[in-house]
Every structure is written in structure tokens, then in C-alpha cells.
Amino acid sequence: MDLWFIILVTLSVAALLRATLNLLSSSSSSSSSAAKRKSLPPGPPAVPVIGNFLWLRKSFAEIEPVLRSLRARYGPMITLHVGPRPAVFVASQALAHEALVHRGALFADRPPPRPTDRLLSANQHNVSSSSYGPTWRLLRRNLTAEILHPSRLRSYSRARAWVLDILVAELKSQPGGVVQVVDHFQYAMFCLLVLMCFGDRLEEKQIKKIEEAQRRLLLGFRRFSVLSFWPRVSKLVFPKRWKEFYDLIEYRNRVLVPLIRARSKAKQEQLNKVKEDENRGDWIVSYVDTLLDLELPGEKRKLEEEEMVSLCSEFLNAGTDTTSTALQWIMANLVKYPEIQERLYDEIKSVVGQGAEQVQEEDLQRMGYLKAVVLEGLRRHPPGHFVLPHT
Template sequence: MEHFRYAMFCLLVLMCFGDKLDENQIKKIEEAEHQLLVNLHKFSILNFCPRVTKIVLRKRWEELFHLRKCQEDVLIPFIRERKKAKEKRLREPNMEDSKDESVLSYVDTLLDLQLPDEKRKLNELEIVSLCSEFLSGGTDTTTTTLQWIMANLVKYPQIQEKLFMEIKGVVRDGEEKIKEDDLKQIPYLKAIILEGLRRHPPLHFVFPHAVTEDVVVGDYVIPKEAAIVINAAEMGWDPKVWEDPMSFNPSRFLNKETFDMTGRREIKMMPFGVGRRICPGYALSMLHMEYFVANLVSKYEWKAVDGDDVDLSEKQEFTMVMKNPLQAQLSLRSKLNL
């Protein structure tokens, strides 16, 4: 799990800051983000009547401010570096950029962002919050799903073998990595990702929503401003919708029509939410999972540790993770097999 998380985090750090940071820098960012994320549940109560909680829960407020300060101390230097590089390019437009500086990063777009109502740009602390949301939101959920998918490929080697054979039919001679364009030619790969999201959604409940006025939905009246929490996991396990819902069967997604993840046509599962409030990064997350799974399976054969079956028991952390993290034996595949 730690290897998966680190690999995914490195990718998102590169997208966020546009620079290939060294391991120590990445570890500092990861630690600051992780500490704030795992302690988030402790701070939710501070939203209720802050005037009172600042007195009654003073130490908890101090802990929150300390974690936030650590986050700012780590992220702000990287934000300032990107700002300096941007200003340098504006001053010297004819200067040849280095390879890293020419990459358009998430921070670059935030530095350009103009708030129309307030007629100003984002300040440093606002950019820190948005970078934190970008890094945390894209790491734990995607990493959790990746671990569940690989666990099922270890538990069901026939599924892994079928995927590998399909990859063999796509990979060009001499190619060692699956490229983004190759992913579109591996339909069983996407089916595996969708089945992983259906069977093991990283968040069992989507984030709360509310309505601005009383609404009747079916036989229920949803009162104005009432918090609505949808059980996305149970939706994906509904036996009225899915045949043998608790089994891991990617073939259920192999049909002529593209499965609708956005909920425009129908809603059978919603690991990313649906409609206008769907996770804005869902397409990117799907790409990352397809890319990682394809390369992990094409490069290595994944097997269960001798005498140890894969345990699919769950436990709740920030996401719904494996109670006993995946342990697997990896064998490097021969190039002759590709």
C-alpha cells in the first residue's frame, strides 16, 4: 500500500508543481498532507459554534493550527518557486525554458486565476488550500482503489491472466511500458477498473448534499437544507441491479455500450458522485488507475504469498481500506512473453 501511495503521490506532485522533486521533498509534502488528513475527523466538531469550541476545545484548535502551519511551511516555498519562474518567463519571453519549467502545472493555473467578483487573484494561503485538496483528493481514493483491484487480481489469477493476454495483443514489439494511447485498445482493463470501483468503492458514502427548497423525491419529502448522504456502496451491491453483486466479475462491464459513470442516462453506481456535483477529477483518476494496473500487470506476475489467501476484509480510515494490506509475490515477466 505504501508503494502504491508514494507512486501516486509523486505523480500528483509533478502535476501540481511541474517539477521533479527529490525524495526528501516529496516525503515532507506527503507527511504534512497525511497528518492533516488522518486527523480531519477530530476537527469537524470545531465547525459548530466556534466561539464556544475555541474556549472548550482550545487544545484541539491549537493542534489544527499547528498542522496547518506545517502544511504552509512545506507548500509555500514550491508555490513561490513557480511564481518566480513564471515572472522570469514574462520578463524574458525569448529565453529558452528548461524542460521542467515549460510544463504547465496546476499551481501555474492558480497563479493566473482571477476572481471576477472580488477582482483579485488568489493569495498564497488560498493556493495552499487548493494544492492540498488536489494532492489529498487524488491520492488516497485512487491508491485505495488500486490496492483493492490488485488484491482481486492476485486472488483471481484467471482474471489477471486474461488481462495480460489482452495487453500482449496491444503492446508493440520492444515496448516496455504501456502508453496512454494503448489503454483505449484494452477494454478488459477498463472493465476491471469499473468492477473494482463497484465492488470496493473507496468512499462508501458520498459527501453530504442539501437542497435549497423542499423537494419531493418518490415517496419522501426532502426538507430545505436537510443534509442528504447517499450510500454509494450499497447502490453498487444492489442485487436488483447487479447479478451476484458481491462477486468480482469484470465481464459484466463488457458490452457494446460504454458504461455511463456520470449518471446522465442511469445511475447504477456512483463512486465519484453523479450529475453537476460529480468529482471533477474522475476522468483523471480513471486514467491513472488504468495506466498503473496495465503497467503493473504487463511488467510483473502477481501471486499470493505461499500459504496465504488474500483477505478482502475492510476497515474504515479516511477511505475504506483493506483490513490486512495486500502482500504479494512479484515475478518479473520475461520480455519474450510480451
């Protein structure tokens, strides 16, 4: 215990000395650097080193109410020292549009990743963290053109019907009374994304295992954020937490890598089958299929397994909670405003008929009010309140 106390005191003294030296050196820097620092938007005063550690008590979800109070005091652009570098938050739609649309080329890059993020993303090999350049353009184009393109989305119609059956069965299995639909929405969306990612209808046990691996990393976000501050020091102070973090990454790899290998083998067998009879059958292109074909520009190599794990993990995380949250808010508003629910039900009956058990996807094009309800739900309750960081 005494040894740890001495270590912590030594680290604190070293941190304060370093901060003091940084302040002294910054005061003697060039006038251009000083002007650059002064150009940062206003924000609450930051205490060197200590200010950073104070923010570790709050998760990212808790920053939003803090920003509301700071916006009233400092204006629509606020500088917060929430990490090793200052972060500028833009709380104005007009300013965000000016920065990201009119001047998008200036803010197209991503900030340097934190050590934990670098490990999670296999050294920035995913769309959300990759630096702006040929690799980012390749990964983004592959996702939008090969998976999210309207023609490709239509090919997943059977998958959506399968997931809808799962959702209905889950809801019917619940006892009478109040049903917490958000968990069922999340599971149904996760089933769909797993099928789109790996191309197979996996058993419930496998899907739950993938969901567990993803969820454990997400829930540990706040717990592991402390590891990104001075990683060399945190490895001495929090060795068990670092081990836990590495174990979770390894567990995710053990769960996803066999699925990637199985899909690679199935794809090769399908290619051989097509060469023989020129019939693709009911083969559906999955996200992993497209990743297996990619070649990184500059490096002239295929993606490694850990890099594909990072991309698959990003794909599964990005669509599950956002969609289920949006559906939860829409359903809540239908309960709160029964007149909207009644009008929507009347539209469905008029389009599909009184005796129809399901709404077909082709019927959706004739349901203007349903589309309006969905869009209004997204406007009033956007599932995400922050965009990805830009620099």
C-alpha cells in the same frame, strides 16, 4: 480540577437551558415553520445538545454501517443530527439521481462550513466547499478545463512514466514474499499529483514533507471535529487542541507557500524567455500556474497565498487515496481470480509483444479487457461511498 468541574457543570446547565428555550420558542413558531420541520425525512430521535455530542464518538468512516441499519428501519432517506444542523442522507440511487441531476439547481449549493473547515479552506476558497456562485464556477472551470482536460492530461505523459519508474523501483526494492502494495500506490500517486500541482520533480525528502503535512491534517479529522461544536466554548475547554489545529495549518502553509512562490518566480522567468526566443521548451503547465492567473469575480483581485494553499491541498488530497484504493481493490481481485489475471496478461502480450518491458500509453487504446477490468473494479469497489454535501 475543581475549577474545571465548575466550568463544565455551568456549560452543561447553560446548554440545557438554551435547548429548553429553543424547544419552547419552536413550539410557538408559525405553522409554516412547523410544516417545514415535519417535512424532514424520518430518523432516530435526537436529544438536544446531548445527541450531537454522542456522534462525536464516531468518525465519518463509522457512519456507513450505522446508515445501513437505519435504512432498514426508516427507509432510503434518513435524517441524522450529526452537527448543529440536521443532515439528510439519501441511500437510494434513484432518489440521488432525481435530486442531483433532475433537480440539480435546487441542490447546487453547499451547507455552511464548520469553523474548522472554514480555516482549512481559507474561508471556502476551494472547489469542494465554495458556495455555488461565480467563485465556485471559476475554480471548477479552471480545474476541469486547465488541468483535467484530455489535451492537458496528455502533456503529463512523461510525468506518468517517471512515477511508474518510481513505483517499479519501490516494488523491486522490497524483500521477497508478500508486498503491501497500497503504500507504494499512495506514494506513487502522490508524486504524480505533486508534479502536476507544482510543476517540478521534487526530491523525495520534499515530497515526504508535503505528504506529512497533508496526512497529519487528515488523520486529525476526528480529533478536531469536537472543535466545531460551539467554537467559543470549545476554545475554553480545549485550548490545547485548538493550538494543535492552528499549528498544523501553519505547518502546512510553511511547507506549501515556498513551493508556490518558487513556481511563481519560475513562471515569470519562463514568460520572459518566451518573449525573447518564442520557445516554450519542455515547460509543462501546472495547477499553480493556472491559479496564479485567476482573478476572483466581483472582488477583482488575484488569489492570496493561503487561498492557493487551500486549493493545492484539496488537489493533492482528492486524487491520492481514491486512486490508490481503487488500484488496491483491482489488484486484490486479480490475485483472487487468477483466470482474470491470466486473460489480462495474454491481452498485454498480444498488444505490446512478448519482449516488451513496458506498456506504452498509446497501447492502452487497444486493450479492451484491461479497460473492462478497471471499470468493473470501480463498480464493485468505488473508492468513495459519499458525495460532497449539498443544500
